[in-house]
Amino acid sequence: MKMIVRGLIVMLFMCSQLLAGAQGLPVNIESLSDEQLIQLATKYNLIGLSEAELEAKAKEAGLASDQILLLKKRIALLDPSVASGQLAYSNKTDSYVLRNKVSTKGPSIRAKDSSGALTVFGSEIFDNVDLSFEPNLSIATPSQYIIGVNDQLVIDVYGVSDVTKKLKVTTEGDIRFPNLGPIKVAGLSVDDARIKIKKALTKIYPGIASGSVAVQVSVGQIRSIQVTLLGEVRRPGTYTISALATLMNALYASGGPNDIGSFRKIELLRGGKVVTEFDLYDFLLKGDLSKNRLLQDDDVIRVGTYITRVAMKGALKKPAIFDLKAGETAADLIQYAGGFADVAFKERVRVTRLGAAQREIFTVPAAGLRQFQLSSGDTLTVDSLPSFYTNRVWATGALYHTGAYGLQQAKDLNELLKLAGLREDAYLERGILRRLKSDLTASLIPFSVHEVMKGSFNLSLQREDSVHIFKATDLRERYTVDINGEVNKPGTYEYFENMRVQDLVLLANGYREGAAKQKIEISRRLSVSGTEADTVSYAVIKEISLDKAADLQFELKPFDIVAIRRLPVYKEQITVSIEGEVFYPGTYTLSSKNERLSDIITRSGGLKSSAFAEGAVLIRNTYVGVTSSDAALLGSKARLINQQSGRNMISVEGGDSSLLKTLSAQQKPMSIRLSDALANKGGSDDVFLEEGDIIKIPKSLQTIQTFGMVNLPKQIIYRDGLTLKEAVRESGGFAVNAARKHAYVVYANLEVRTTRKFLFFRSYPDLKTGAEVYIPSKSDRKKLSTGEAVGLISGLTSLLGLAIVLVNTSK
Numbered sequence: 001m002k003m004i005v006r007g008l009i010v011m012l013f014m015c016s017q018l019l020a021g022a023q024g025l026p027v028n029i030e031s032l033s034d035e036q037l038i039q040l041a042t043k044y045n046l047i048g049l050s051e052a053e054l055e056a057k058a059k060e061a062g063l064a065s066d067q068i069l070l071l072k073k074r075i076a077l078l079d080p081s082v083a084s085g086q087l088a089y090s091n092k093t094d095s096y097v098l099r100n101k102v103s104t105k106g107p108s109i110r111a112k113d114s115s116g117a118l119t120v121f122g123s124e125i126f127d128n129v130d131l132s133f134e135p136n137l138s139i140a141t142p143s144q145y146i147i148g149v150n151d152q153l154v155i156d157v158y159g160v161s162d163v164t165k166k167l168k169v170t171t172e173g174d175i176r177f178p179n180l181g182p183i184k185v186a187g188l189s190v191d192d193a194r195i196k197i198k199k200a201l202t203k204i205y206p207g208i209a210s211g212s213v214a215v216q217v218s219v220g221q222i223r224s225i226q227v228t229l230l231g232e233v234r235r236p237g238t239y240t241i242s243a244l245a246t247l248m249n250a251l252y253a254s255g256g257p258n259d260i261g262s263f264r265k266i267e268l269l270r271g272g273k274v275v276t277e278f279d280l281y282d283f284l285l286k287g288d289l290s291k292n293r294l295l296q297d298d299d300v301i302r303v304g305t306y307i308t309r310v311a312m313k314g315a316l317k318k319p320a321i322f323d324l325k326a327g328e329t330a331a332d333l334i335q336y337a338g339g340f341a342d343v344a345f346k347e348r349v350r351v352t353r354l355g356a357a358q359r360e361i362f363t364v365p366a367a368g369l370r371q372f373q374l375s376s377g378d379t380l381t382v383d384s385l386p387s388f389y390t391n392r393v394w395a396t397g398a399l400y401h402t403g404a405y406g407l408q409q410a411k412d413l414n415e416l417l418k419l420a421g422l423r424e425d426a427y428l429e430r431g432i433l434r435r436l437k438s439d440l441t442a443s444l445i446p447f448s449v450h451e452v453m454k455g456s457f458n459l460s461l462q463r464e465d466s467v468h469i470f471k472a473t474d475l476r477e478r479y480t481v482d483i484n485g486e487v488n489k490p491g492t493y494e495y496f497e498n499m500r501v502q503d504l505v506l507l508a509n510g511y512r513e514g515a516a517k518q519k520i521e522i523s524r525r526l527s528v529s530g531t532e533a534d535t536v537s538y539a540v541i542k543e544i545s546l547d548k549a550a551d552l553q554f555e556l557k558p559f560d561i562v563a564i565r566r567l568p569v570y571k572e573q574i575t576v577s578i579e580g581e582v583f584y585p586g587t588y589t590l591s592s593k594n595e596r597l598s599d600i601i602t603r604s605g606g607l608k609s610s611a612f613a614e615g616a617v618l619i620r621n622t623y624v625g626v627t628s629s630d631a632a633l634l635g636s637k638a639r640l641i642n643q644q645s646g647r648n649m650i651s652v653e654g655g656d657s658s659l660l661k662t663l664s665a666q667q668k669p670m671s672i673r674l675s676d677a678l679a680n681k682g683g684s685d686d687v688f689l690e691e692g693d694i695i696k697i698p699k700s701l702q703t704i705q706t707f708g709m710v711n712l713p714k715q716i717i718y719r720d721g722l723t724l725k726e727a728v729r730e731s732g733g734f735a736v737n738a739a740r741k742h743a744y745v746v747y748a749n750l751e752v753r754t755t756r757k758f759l760f761f762r763s764y765p766d767l768k769t770g771a772e773v774y775i776p777s778k779s780d781r782k783k784l785s786t787g788e789a790v791g792l793i794s795g796l797t798s799l800l801g802l803a804i805v806l807v808n809t810s811k
Contacts, residue, residue, distance in 0.1 A: 029070045029071045117313075118311055118312075118313065118319060118320055118321050119320055119321065120259075120263070120309075120320065120321045120322075120323075121263070121284070121318070121320040121321060121322050121323075121336065121337075122256075122263045122280050122281070122284050123256065123257075125252075125256070125284070126234070126252065126255055126256030126257075141190055141218060141219040141222075141244075142190070142244075142294065143189060143190050143191045144189055144190075144191075144294065145189065145190050145219065145243070145244070145294065146187060146188070146189055146294075146296060147169060147185050147186055147187070147188055147189070147190065147193050147219070148169065148173075148186055148187070148223055148225070148243065148296070148297060149169050149170070149171050149173060149186060149223065150168065150169060150223040150224075151168070151169045151219055151221070151222065151223045151243070152166055152167070152168050152169075152219065152220035152221040153166070153167050153168075153169065153175055153185065153193070153197075153217060153218070153219060153220065154166050154217070154218045154219070154220040155167065155177070155197060155201075155215065155216070155217055156215070156216040156217075156218075157201065157205060157213060157214075157215055158213070158214055158216070159207060159212050159213040159214050160207045160212045160213050161205055161207065161213050165177060165178070166220055169185060169186055169223075170182075172184075172186075173185065173186025173187065174186075175197075177197075177200070177201070179204055180200060180201070180203065180204055183196060183197055183200050185197070190217070190218075190219060193217060194215070194216075194217040197215065197217050198215045198217070201215055222242055222243050222244055223243050224240050224241065224242060224243065225240070225241060225242075225243045225245075225295060225296060225297040225298075225299075226238055226239065226240050226241075226297060226298060227239055227241065227245075227250050227295050227297075227298070227299045227300070227301060228298075228299075228300045228301070229250060229251070229254040229300075229301045229302075229303070230300060230301070230302045230303070231261065231302045231303040231304055231305075232257055232258050232260050232261030232262065232303045232304065232305055233251070233254040233255060233256065233257060233258060233261060233301075233303050234254060234255025234256060234257070234258050235254050235255050236254065237254070239253055239254070241253065241295070243294075243295075243296075243297075244294070245294075245295050246289075246292045246293060246294055246295060247266070247268055247276070247278055247291075247292050247293055247295060247301060248278075248283070248289070248292045249295075250295060250301055251266065251301060251303075254301075257303050260305050260306060261303045261304075261305065261306065262303060262304050262305060262306040262307065262323060263279075263280040263281065263306070263323045264279050264280065264281060264306075264307075264323045264324075264325050265277060265279070265303075265304055265307075265325075266278040266279070266280065266301065266302070266303050267301070267302045267303075267304075268293055268295075268299060268300075268301055269299065269300040269301075269302060270296060270298075270299050270300075275293070276291050276293050277291070278291045278292065279291070279325075281323075281336065285336060306323050306376075307323075307324075307325075307326070307376065308323065308324040308325075308326075308374065308375065308376040309321055309322070309323055309324070309376050309377070310322055310324055310333060310374050310375075310376070310377075310378045310379070310380060311378070311379040311380070312333060312334075312336075312337045312379075312380050312382075313379060313380070313381045313382070314344070314381045314382035314383060314384070315340060315341040315343050315344035315345065315382045315383065315384045315385075316334070316337040316338065316339070316340060316341055316344070316382055317337060317338030317339055317340075317341055318336075318337045318338040319337065320337065322336050322337070324374060328374075329369065329370050329371065329372055329373060329374070330349065330351070330364060330369045330370075330372045330374055330380060331369040331370040333374065333380060334349075334369065334380075334382075340382060341382075341384075343384045343385050344382050344383070344384065344385070345382070345383040345384060345385050345386075346366055347365065347366055348363055348364060348365045348366060349363075349364050349366075349369070349380055349381065349382050349383075350362070350363055350364075350380070350381045350383070351363075351364055351372070351374070351378055351379070351380050351381075352378065352379040352381070353375060353377070353378050354375075354377040354378075388464075389404075389463070389464075390463060391406050391407040391408060391463060392404050392405070392406070392407070392463060392464060393405050393406075393407060393410055393416060393461050393462075393463070393464070393465045393466070393467070394464075394465070394466040394467065395410075395416055395417070395419075395420040395466075395467050395469075396466065396467070396468045396469075397426075397431075397468045397469035397470060397471065398422065398423045398425055398426035398427065398469045398470060398471045398472075399417075399420040399421055399422060399423060399426070399469055400420065400421035400422075400423055401419070401420045401421055402420065405419060405420070407461060407462075407463065410461060411460060411461060412458050412459060412460050412461055413433070413447065413452045413458055413459045413461065413467065414452055414453070414455065414458050416461065416467055417449070417452060417453060417467070417469075422449070422453065422469065423471075425471050425472050425473055426449065426469050426470070426471070426472065427449070427469070427470040427471065427472040427475055428448070428449045428450040428453075429448060429449070429450065430446055430447070430448065430449070430470070431446070431447055431448075431449045431452075431467065431468060431469045431470065432444050432445065432446050432447075432467075432468050433445040433446075433447065433459065433461075433465055433466070433467050433468075434465070434466040434467075434468070435462060435464075435465050435466075436464055445459070447459060449469060478494075479494070479495035479558035479559070480492050480493060480494060480495055480558070480559065481493055481495050481499065481504055481556055481558070481559065481560045481561070481562065482559075482560070482561045482562065483504050483505070483507075483508050483561075483562040483563075483564065484561070484562075484563055484564070485515070485563050485564035485565055485566070486511060486512040486514060486515035486516070486564040486565065486566050487505060487508040487509065487510065487511060487512060487515070487564055488508060488509035488510055488511075488512055489507075489508045489509040490508060491508070493507050493508070495556070495557075495558045495559075498555060499555070499556045500552070500553065500554060500555055500556060501520060501522070501544065501546070501554055501556065501562060502546070502552065503556075504556065504562055505562075505564075511564065513570070514566050514567050514570030514572075515564050515565075515566065515567070516564070516565040516566060516567045516568075517545070517546045517547065517564075518545040518546070518547050519543065519545065519565050520543070520544050520545070520546065520562065520563070520564055520565075521541060521542070521543050521562075521563040521565070522541070522542045522543070522544065522554075522556070522560055522561070522562050522563075523539040523540070523541050523542075523560065523561045523563075524539060524540040524541075524542065524557055524559075524560050525539060525540075525557075525558075525559050525560075526539060526540065542554075573589045573590075574589065574590045574593075574690075574691040575587050575588065575589050575590070575691065575692075576588055576590060576600060576689050576690075576691070576692070576693040576694070576695070577693070577694045577695070578600055578601075578604050578694075578695040578697070579694065579695065579696050579697070580611070580616075580695075580696050580697035580698055580699075581607060581608045581610050581611035581612070581697045581698065581699055582601065582604040582605055582606065582607060582608065582611070582697060583604060583605025583606060583608060584603075584604045584605045585604060586604075588600055588603055588604070590689060590691075593688070594688065595688070595689055596677075596681070596682065596686045596687065596688055596689065597618070597672065597674070597677050597686050597687050597689060597695070598677050598678055598681045598682075598686045599689075600689060600695065601674075601678060601695075607678075607697065610699050610700055611697050611698075611699070611700070612697070612698050612699055612700040612701055612748065612769070612770065613674040613675045613678070613697070614673075614674070614675060614747070614748055614749055614768065614769070614770070615697075615698045615701060615747075615748030615749055615770045616672055616674035616695065616696065616697045616698070616749055617669050617670070617671070617672065617695075617696045617749060617750055618669070618670040618672045618687070618693060618694070618695055618696075619668070619669050619670070619693070619694040619695075619696065620668060620669075620670055620690060620692070620693050620694075621690075621691070621692040621693075669750050670687075670750070671747075671749050671750045671751040671752075672685065672687065672749060673685045673749065674697070674749070698748070698770075700769075701718075701748060701769045701770035702717060702718060702769065703715045703716060703717055703718055703769075703770070704716050704718050704722070704727060704767055704768075704769070704770065704771045704772065704773065705771075705772050705773070706727055706728065706731040706772075706773045706775070707772060707773065707774050707775070708738075708774050708775040708776055708777070709734065709735040709737055709738035709739070709775040709776065709777045710728055710731040710732055710733065710734060710735060710738070710775055711731065711732030711733055711734075711735055712731050712732035713731060714730075714731050716730050716731070718767065718768075718769045718770075718771075722767050723764065723766075723767065724743065724745065724764035724765060724767060724773055725764060727767060727773055728773070728775065734775065735775075735777075737777045737778050738775050738776075738777065738778070739775070739776045739777060739778045739779070740755075740762070740775070741755055741757065741762060742754070742755065742776050743755045743764060743765075743773070743774065743775050743776075744765065744774050745764075745765040745766075745767065745771050745772065745773055745774070746771065746772045746774065747768055747770065747771050748768070748769070748770030748771065753765035753766075
């Protein structure tokens with residue numbers, strides 16, 4: 001039992017240590033600065049780890065897979081002076097590395113020219129994080145692979161005898177096969193080692209000589225090697241990589257050449273001697289990897305600075321900055337750039353050169369590209385073809401195929417018009433040809449289209465000539481007729497020959513109810529052949545009746561205006577509404593224009609016992625029937641009043657049309673005395689009703705209400721004899737800024753009573769059930785002068801009188 005408890009304690013301790021180590025790593029690697037990442041790597045001993053060890057430690061810390069990938073990339077991009085080039089790739093002398101992938105993803109580099117528009121050709125393969133130049137560890141071991149210490153050899157003996165041995169190459173370079181002495185294989189290729197091992201095994205397997213026993217030798221676990229990258233690479237340093245890695249794998253792992261590194265001269269040193277010189281352009285342009293040698297332990301890869309670097313701009317398939325070797329010319333450079341683009345001007349190129357004291361420019365013809373030697377810093381620019389054409393002419397207007405044509409096919413007007421095809425609506429009397437003169441000013445040459453097509457006239461065309469054919473219908477005013485009045489869709493319609501009134505009525509969706517077909521008025525423009533005496537007339541007015549057979553055939557002319565009048569006896573129904581405390585509320589149609597308030601109350605069943613007749617209100621559309629011309633007149637008068645008073649007394653913003661909409665939508669309540677109207681039917685209080693009137697009859701009320709400048713506006717239960725001062729007192733009294741002399745009362749039927757004053761005595765209005773007491777505040781507004789007041793009163797009186805006249809005349 002004690003052993004179990006001790007075991008649990010040990011396990012808990014180990015778990016706590018693991019959790020403690022995992023708690024310090026952040027979960028958002030991207031948010032860390034480089035300095036914070038360096039501190040993190042130092043604190044948690046991430047420096048010097050292999051990628052596999054780094055990934056294992058990050059997983060142990062609980063990081064997500066995307067954060068682990070980001071952590072590896074960020075550590076790989078740290079400053080080499082801090083990380084010694086060994087953060088992402090271990091330089092620890094492990095005995096061997098299994099066939100695990102060693103990441104060779106390089107950093108993001110993008111060397112640009114001084115303008116920032118071009119990149120160095122070839123740098124994109126080191127900048128693309130989606131590319132991966134990693135050694136393929138899943139293939140058979142290459143026959144030229146050199147066996148070294150810590151490699152594992154797999155020896156299969158099969159046939160009469162069947163034996164498999166996995167033997168590790170010792171530090172002395174030997175393998176030890178059972179019952180056989182050491183066999184030295186280090187430094188041999190796989191093929192040479194196979195021959196040597198097979199020969200040694202004949203001592204214990206005689207069948208090898210006769211062929212009854214066969215021997216197969218392969219490499220199992222691959223060792224790791226250390227290579228050093230020096231010079232102008234992005235991350236110089238020593239890298240521990242797979243022994244199957246090539247020069248290109250190691251170069252990609254270091255991030256490739258830096259901003260001044262050469263892409264054309266990359267040296268592989270072995271034993272202090274250059275064994276191969278690798279040109280990245282051979283791989284990038286030709287796919288040639290013949291010099292991409294397998295690396296060996298302690299190899300050195302050296303990248304020097306570029307010698308000649310030239311920028312290629314303009315109409316090329318791959319504009320970029322290119323490294324040049326000695327002897328390469330502008331023609332080679334254009335080939336590296338993929339050749340000319342389709343729109344390139346191939347006759348010559350421009351070369352800008354940085355001289356010792358000033359810039360120079362050279363124009364190199366196409367024939368001289370192979371002889372022209374480029375210097376470092378040159379910029380070679382290929383222009384695009386100019387936008388003008390050497391043989392273009394234009395055809396526009398009433399043609400089936402408008403657009404540009406070549407002079408070879410359209411040498412003259414006749415050929416061009418035949419190619420473009422005249423439309424039926426083409427105007428044949430006259431066309432125009434626009435031509436540029438030698439001073440680039442335009443001239444017009446008129447011609448007869450009819451004569452050109454007939455062949456009696458023709459004209460040779462020149463480059464950039466433009467021929468336009470007019471549409472016959474565009475050369476005359478569009479023929480229309482108008483219809484207004486009692487039709488369903490009044491408006492303007494296109495005129496057709498032989499058009500009659502009935503045709504136009506059908507286009508307008510037919511007559512409205514109440515249309516007077518016996519009195520149709522047609523106004524017609526005066527003939528242009530009239531005499532001077534006719535100028536006093538505006539139009540010819542004709543009146544027809546469709547009840548007459550002769551008038552049915554009356555033919556319309558262009559621009560006629562047809563007016564359909566309304567029958568004098570035709571009237572549309574007029575409706576009013578009643579709401580509230582009546583037995584049958586709803587909408588009622590007036591039987592005549594003499595129907596009064598009391599009549600509708602009777603028709604609605606009369607008042608209920610709960611009705612409050614003293615609070616009845618009539619709501620009326622104030623400006624029913626106001627037209628746009630009426631609104632314009634009212635708007636002009638309102639602006640005059642505003643000008644005379646010096647204030648914006650009446651808003652006319654939005655113009656007369658806005659004023660018309662506002663007036664048409666206005667509904668104003670009217671004070672009525674319903675009890676008096678019912679008691680004295682036909683009397684002055686029994687008002688006539690109008691279209692759209694709304695009668696509202698509330699329930700009986702028991703309260704009054706105070707508003708405005710009292711300390712506590714509230715509802716108060718009404719009692720007989722209640723005065724205004726008592727109501728104010730029950731509302732907390734007058735406020736400091738109360739204008740007592742301007743207090744007024746609005747009764748339930750919207751009648752208003754104001755405070756009156758006689759000498760030094762103030763008489764407040766009486767209160768009734770449903771009344772509302774308003775106490776306004778003292779105003780600081782500037783008072784009107786006597787002249788302004790007189791002008792305002794005069795203007796308002798005039799406007800009110802005008803509005804009343806307009807309303808009465810519209811009924």
